[in-house]
Amino acid sequence: MTDQVxxxxxxxxxxxxxxxxxxxxxxxxxxxxxxxxGLAGVAAVIAVWELYKFFGPADGVTVGGDGSAGSGVILxxxxxxxxxxxxxxxxxxxxxxxxxxxxxxxxxxxxxxxGTTLGLAALGWxxxxxxxxxxxxxxxxxxxxxxxLLPWIVVSQIVPLIAFAPVVNAIGTQVDRSGxxxxxxxxxxLIASYLAFxxxxxxxxRGLSAPDALxxxxxxxxxxxxxxxxxxxxxxxxxxxxxxxxxxxxxSAVVGAVVAEVSIGLRGGIGRMLIxxxxxxxxxxxxxxxxxxxxxxxxxxxxxGVALIxxxxxxxxRGEDTA
Amino acid sequence: MTISSDLAVRxxxxxxxxxxxxxxxxxxxxxxxxxxxxxxxxxIGPSGCGKSTLLRLIADLDSATSGDLTLYGKTARxxxxxxxxxxxxxxxxxxxxxxxxxxxALPLDLHRWPKARRDARGAELAExxxxxxxxxxxxxxxxxxxxxxxxxxxxxxxxxxxLLMDEPFGALDEMTRERxxxxxxxxAAETGAAVVFVTHSIPEAVFLSDRVVVMSPRPGRITDVxxxxxxxxxxxxxRESPEFFARVTAVREALHGAPVLRANER
Numbered sequence: 387m388t389d390q391v392x393x394x395x396x397x398x399x400x401x402x403x404x405x406x407x408x409x410x411x412x413x414x415x416x417x418x419x420x421x422x423x424g425l426a427g428v429a430a431v432i433a434v435w436e437l438y439k440f441f442g443p444a445d446g447v448t449v450g451g452d453g454s455a456g457s458g459v460i461l462x463x464x465x466x467x468x469x470x471x472x473x474x475x476x477x478x479x480x481x482x483x484x485x486x487x488x489x490x491x492x493x494x495x496x497x498x499x500x501g502t503t504l505g506l507a508a509l510g511w512x513x514x515x516x517x518x519x520x521x522x523x524x525x526x527x528x529x530x531x532x533x534x535l536l537p538w539i540v541v542s543q544i545v546p547l548i549a550f551a552p553v554v555n556a557i558g559t560q561v562d563r564s565g566x567x568x569x570x571x572x573x574x575x576l577i578a579s580y581l582a583f584x585x586x587x588x589x590x591x592r593g594l595s596a597p598d599a600l601x602x603x604x605x606x607x608x609x610x611x612x613x614x615x616x617x618x619x620x621x622x623x624x625x626x627x628x629x630x631x632x633x634x635x636x637x638s639a640v641v642g643a644v645v646a647e648v649s650i651g652l653r654g655g656i657g658r659m660l661i662x663x664x665x666x667x668x669x670x671x672x673x674x675x676x677x678x679x680x681x682x683x684x685x686x687x688x689x690x691g692v693a694l695i696x697x698x699x700x701x702x703x704r705g706e707d708t709a
Numbered sequence: 710m711t712i713s714s715d716l717a718v719r720x721x722x723x724x725x726x727x728x729x730x731x732x733x734x735x736x737x738x739x740x741x742x743x744x745x746x747x748x749x750x751x752x753i754g755p756s757g758c759g760k761s762t763l764l765r766l767i768a769d770l771d772s773a774t775s776g777d778l779t780l781y782g783k784t785a786r787x788x789x790x791x792x793x794x795x796x797x798x799x800x801x802x803x804x805x806x807x808x809x810x811x812x813x814a815l816p817l818d819l820h821r822w823p824k825a826r827r828d829a830r831g832a833e834l835a836e837x838x839x840x841x842x843x844x845x846x847x848x849x850x851x852x853x854x855x856x857x858x859x860x861x862x863x864x865x866x867x868x869x870x871x872l873l874m875d876e877p878f879g880a881l882d883e884m885t886r887e888r889x890x891x892x893x894x895x896x897a898a899e900t901g902a903a904v905v906f907v908t909h910s911i912p913e914a915v916f917l918s919d920r921v922v923v924m925s926p927r928p929g930r931i932t933d934v935x936x937x938x939x940x941x942x943x944x945x946x947x948r949e950s951p952e953f954f955a956r957v958t959a960v961r962e963a964l965h966g967a968p969v970l971r972a973n974e975r
Contacts, residue, residue, distance in 0.1 A: 603802075
């Protein structure tokens with residue numbers, strides 16, 4: 387009986403358990419190794435920073451300067467404490483009051499600002515996913531739409547965001563003036579979605595075209611219509627293509643939200659905070675690093691959120707190993 | 710003489726031309742074929758003889774360039790929309806994210822059968838193909854032979870009066886193949902469905918079929934039809950009987966005669 391699974395006899399169960407345990411422990415080892423490599427990476431960055439700060443010249447290396455401040459081409463950056471604060475100073479600054487006196491610790495302000503921005507990025511991501519998905523479906527459905535739209539979708543990503551953001555905000559203001567309320571944060575979410583929709587549209591188009599001809603024949607032979615084929619075959623088959631697109635969209639949405647905040651000057655988010663603290667860097671050099679780390683954490687949270695979606699959709703990532 | 714609505718498949722003057730870069734390619738020409746209800750007919754022939762194309766035309770996965778094709782008196786398109794046939798391919802083509810039970814019941818699900826009826830029919834089919842203990846598994850946990858059984862069960866789901874099978878055992882090893890052949894013979898007899906079965910294998914065609922249709926390439930056409938109805942049950946003993954070998958020889962000669970015929974035609 388070549389095509390029967392071995393009946394789970396005692397011996398088989400024992401060996402299966404042993405194998406399962408082996409897999410589990412090796413999975414644990416793999417995870418530990420990954421975490422170790424991650425930590426080693428962070429440690430290496432800190433080490434490089436501190437070593438350069440220790441060995442590098444305090445005023446950096448400049449070529450062709452006339453001696454006045456800011457002249458010449460900087461080859462190596464300055465290492466004095468205003469330009470490169472120690473890593474521990476950055477950390478200590480996070481727990482000091484935001485702007486002196488009784489103000490809350492900087493890390494709390496950063497967390498609040500990051501939360502605001504992350505919310506806007508999430509909204510932008512959601513809009514981007516919806517719009518990108520619809521575009522992907524339309525492009526898959528009608529070849530003509532793909533031919534007409536795809537080049538524009540690619541071109542749309544070449545427009546520099548920093549120039550594009552004020553335009554969106556200006557349009558929003560016009561809409562607001564004509565009676566439909568348009569809060570400034572909506573502009574930020576929209577700009578974030580402008581970056582987020584792109585990978586989703588492309589991933590959706592590729593994913594929806596992924597099913598085998600055989601599966602499509604099967605759906606047709608079962609007299610399934612376009613909608614049934616989409617929902618029952620194309621969308622599930624698109625999941626493996628869609629997950630990396632969603633992750634990319636999340637990262638793009640975070641970048642888009644931060645840049646948009648800076649560009650249109652929205653208060654309360656981490657983009658604005660970053661600019662503000664960077665402006666005060668000569669007197670408080672460690673401070674801008676707190677929101678910088680905040681954006682890194684935001685990116686990780688966004689990517690982690692998408693990873694959770696991947697776990698939820700695990701069923702659709704099964705491969706049909708043997709035909 | 711049977712009236713056409715009693716015939717599972719009635720094809721007359723079927724031609725299929727594919728446009729291609731170097732001009733048109735005639736895949737099929739002048740195909741005349743009648744398959745009676747409950748009859749098992751195999752299409753056999755070398756690659757490029759159009760046997761799979763003919764099956765795809767019957768299934769309305771492609772449309773004929775010329776000729777007239779009906780399934781139980783309906784057009785191929787109507788028959789497809791009415792789910793008058795079930796189909797199985799060389800690859801099982803199971804959906805990897807569905808369990809065995811869900812894969813078997815997929816056609817029923819697509820036609821919005823109520824869940825209770827769907828489950829009952831699914832269980833029945835799983836039993837028919839001997840997979841009752843595996844209904845909760847996913848396709849990647851099954852062997853190739855088991856996947857193909859799921860595909861066969863799925864093709865039978867809506868109780869079709871006609872089964873279309875395109876080399877369903879082509880990718881399997883010989884032992885699995887023979888066992889599934891015996892199962893298919895039993896299933897076809899139990900369900901009373903007509904079967905159009907495409908294959909490369911002469912013994913497979915002879916073992917399963919009431920008639921074997923021999924086809925020949927360039928252009929794809931029917932060159933011979935051989936009656937292989939055994940006067941006995943289709944069991945393992947049949948495979949070793951002299952009449953079986955005689956019919957295998959007859960089909961082989963019909964197949965190998967084709968090139969000579971082609972040479973004469975030139």
